[in-house]
Amino acid sequence: MKLSHFLICATLFTGLGAMAQTAQTTDGTETAAPSIHHAGMMQKIHNMMTKRHAKHLEELKASLKLKPEQESQWTTFATSMKPPSTAQNRMAFADMDKLTTPERIDKMTALKTQRDVEMQKRGEATKTFYASLSDEQKKTFDQHTAKFMHRMGEEHHGGVGHMMHKF
Numbered sequence: 001m002k003l004s005h006f007l008i009c010a011t012l013f014t015g016l017g018a019m020a021q022t023a024q025t026t027d028g029t030e031t032a033a034p035s036i037h038h039a040g041m042m043q044k045i046h047n048m049m050t051k052r053h054a055k056h057l058e059e060l061k062a063s064l065k066l067k068p069e070q071e072s073q074w075t076t077f078a079t080s081m082k083p084p085s086t087a088q089n090r091m092a093f094a095d096m097d098k099l100t101t102p103e104r105i106d107k108m109t110a111l112k113t114q115r116d117v118e119m120q121k122r123g124e125a126t127k128t129f130y131a132s133l134s135d136e137q138k139k140t141f142d143q144h145t146a147k148f149m150h151r152m153g154e155e156h157h158g159g160v161g162h163m164m165h166k167f
Contacts, residue, residue: 046083053083060144064137073132080125084118 057078
């Protein structure tokens, strides 16, 4: 969960940075500078992350060896873990450059509140699913999810923890 939260924040910062850039033309007028993080690149990154997310969920499901009566809980859990689409991210930043700085701050605060609510829903869905697992499955779930949390905190492996220190 924290990785997706970080990636959303990184995307938001990238979007703001791209919007803040300007370039001067030969006639002295300013135009928006081309961003190295254009929509096509962001879509490729989003697609890659979506595939990786699906793979991790598949691996988790396989390792849990779910019983048929647990399938509906799994579906609810997996659906709640779905990351937001890039279209949602773009819509959130539509016309951001037309806002004043205080308005942008307010919009960013509202977006953060929205992400926090979504994160809370994912947390509750995880707890509900976890409660439906047997003791052995809980152990497997804990081990599987701990691997990802451990990776996020490792600075020396270039993980998210490493990236956080660059901000």
